[in-house]
Amino acid sequence: MAENDKLVIAGREFNSRLMVGTGKYANYQQMVQALEASGAEIITVAVRRVNISDRNKESLLDYIDTKKYTLLPNTAGCYTAEDAIRTCRLAREAGLSDFVKLEVLGDEKTLFPDNEELLKAAAVLVKDGFTVLPYTSDDPIVCKRLEDLGCAAVMPLGAPIGSGLGIRNPFNIQIIMESVKVPVIVDAGVGTASDAAIAMELGCDGVLMNTAIAGAQNPVAMAEAMNLAVRAGRLAYLSGRIPRKLYATASSPLAGLVA
Numbered sequence: 001m002a003e004n005d006k007l008v009i010a011g012r013e014f015n016s017r018l019m020v021g022t023g024k025y026a027n028y029q030q031m032v033q034a035l036e037a038s039g040a041e042i043i044t045v046a047v048r049r050v051n052i053s054d055r056n057k058e059s060l061l062d063y064i065d066t067k068k069y070t071l072l073p074n075t076a077g078c079y080t081a082e083d084a085i086r087t088c089r090l091a092r093e094a095g096l097s098d099f100v101k102l103e104v105l106g107d108e109k110t111l112f113p114d115n116e117e118l119l120k121a122a123a124v125l126v127k128d129g130f131t132v133l134p135y136t137s138d139d140p141i142v143c144k145r146l147e148d149l150g151c152a153a154v155m156p157l158g159a160p161i162g163s164g165l166g167i168r169n170p171f172n173i174q175i176i177m178e179s180v181k182v183p184v185i186v187d188a189g190v191g192t193a194s195d196a197a198i199a200m201e202l203g204c205d206g207v208l209m210n211t212a213i214a215g216a217q218n219p220v221a222m223a224e225a226m227n228l229a230v231r232a233g234r235l236a237y238l239s240g241r242i243p244r245k246l247y248a249t250a251s252s253p254l255a256g257l258v259a
């Protein structure tokens with residue numbers, strides 16, 4: 001069942017439904033091992049962390065096997081549409097990718113998305129030929145608008161970036177999945193493996209995370225746990241869970257009972 005189950009984004013097929021970030025690791029070696037253990041195929045990198053003006057200097061990209069992973073440059077740290085658009089164009093000119101994770105943040109305390117600026121940036125970038133994966137709030141209306149603009153997926157937050165609170169509003173995520181046809185990828189707020197499994201059991205197409213892995217006491221082991229959780233959650237979703245009931249049903253059949 002799981003073998004033929006691919007994640008498809010803008011016509012590109014992926015076996016893994018887990019996407020991981022590259023920030024907050026103790027060192028590059030630890031990051032490389034965690035990426036490997038996660039089984040992820042899509043790796044997101046903050047454009048501002050890549051030395052795009054001088055590729056002769058040490059860069060995060062020196063440590064990532066770009067033949068093995070699909071790079072998803074992100075616009076972390078951008079607070080206006082203009083800034084995010086410029087960042088994506090710079091990334092593309094530097095040969096990074098035109099597959100982008102669009103982040104336009106509203107404030108430094110919550111790091112919640114500024115959806116007005118996000119919609120503006122998405123419209124321009126889609127017209128510019130980018131494949132846009134926007135990080136957004138868990139708002140079905142905004143997700144639908146992003147889809148209508150031509151975004152290749154929507155990435156509603158589970159909880160604030162780095163909070164580890166898990167999926168705070170599973171009902172909104174469910175409505176988003178009913179509202180759009182593009183893949184729904186929960187991005188941000190995952191704290192531990194069960195959060196990732198819940199996202200997948202809800203029927204999400206994928207999960208993107210960074211802090212839960214990089215900030216764990218053993219990031220490489222946590223990356224493996226996330227790999228298993230995303231696969232287990234997906235398999236459980238495809239298998240069809242039993243309905244919840246208030247009262248008991250005996251597990252042992254009564255037929256053939258010794259009188």
Ligand SMILES: CC(=O)[C@@H](O)[C@H](O)COP(=O)(O)O
Nearest residue numbers: 021161162188189209210211
């Ligand atoms: C790496 C990245 O793109 C983050 O901005 C992302 O939203 C992940 O959030 P967490 O660190 O909460 O997993």
